[in-house]
Amino acid sequence: MSVSTSVDGHAVVSREEWLRARKEHLAHEKELTRQRDELSRERRELPWVEIAKDYVFEGPGGPLSLPELFNGRSQLIVYHFMLGPDWDEGCVSCSFWADNFNGVDVHLAHRDATFVAVSRAPLDRIAAYQRRMEWSFPWLSSHDSDFNVDMGVSFLSDEVPEAELNYNFATQRFGGEEAPGVSVFRHDAEGRVFLTYQTFARGLDMLNGAYHFLDLTPNGRDEDDLPWSMAWLSRHDAYAD
Secondary structure, eight states, X not given: OOOOEEETTEEEOOHHHHHHHHHHHHXXXXXXXXXXXXXXXXXXXSOOEEOOSOOEEEETTEEEEHHHHTTTOSEEEEEEOOOOTTOSSOOHHHHHHHTTTTTHXXXXXXXXXXXXXXXXXXXXXXXXXXXXXXXOSOEEEOTTSSHHHHTTOBOOOTTSOGGGOOBTTBSOOOSSSBOOEEEEXXXXXXXXXXXXXXXXXXXXXXXXXXXXXXXXXTTTTOOTTSSSTTTTOOOTTOOOO
């Protein structure tokens, strides 16, 4: 490839040379697409586990059971939002993710799937933060149930032995009392509920459209030189400009 010039150390070439390089990269993109399709097929074929325990959630209309969260549909997607019982604000990274959620529930409903967020905070704290952030997606409290603990996203005591901790399918401590995650459930005609899938940590990347937009840019996520990956991040109403 002949380089006509460079900008910030990056090659600038003719349109023809750019097209050749782009088509080479396109082949890798298509390969990844096929791999992602295969991974999604494998995900759909995972075995299920029945959830027989009764959980109660608090919503704007009153208490709801886990089957009632499905809202008449057969599939339920739960985003475990980090907002603890005594927190004044939701987790900044969960807030970043949640900026991608407004309006998605309408489209999912037309594919037989209900989307909700769930936190351990009382409903009044959830509602106050939701109003501040101007989000419209359904968000419920699991304050009076073991749901978050059983789903592996809340750790209620630092006294729990390391051998009994489990986050992201490994015996490890998350680093706080709340952790992010997604749990997916299926409801059958007999009223049984099954856990079909969970993902945590980097597995949540697929839900963040802003990161995928950044992945298209020359700078990418540009986080390698930061003290931690999201050190740049603020809630959308807290940026200085």
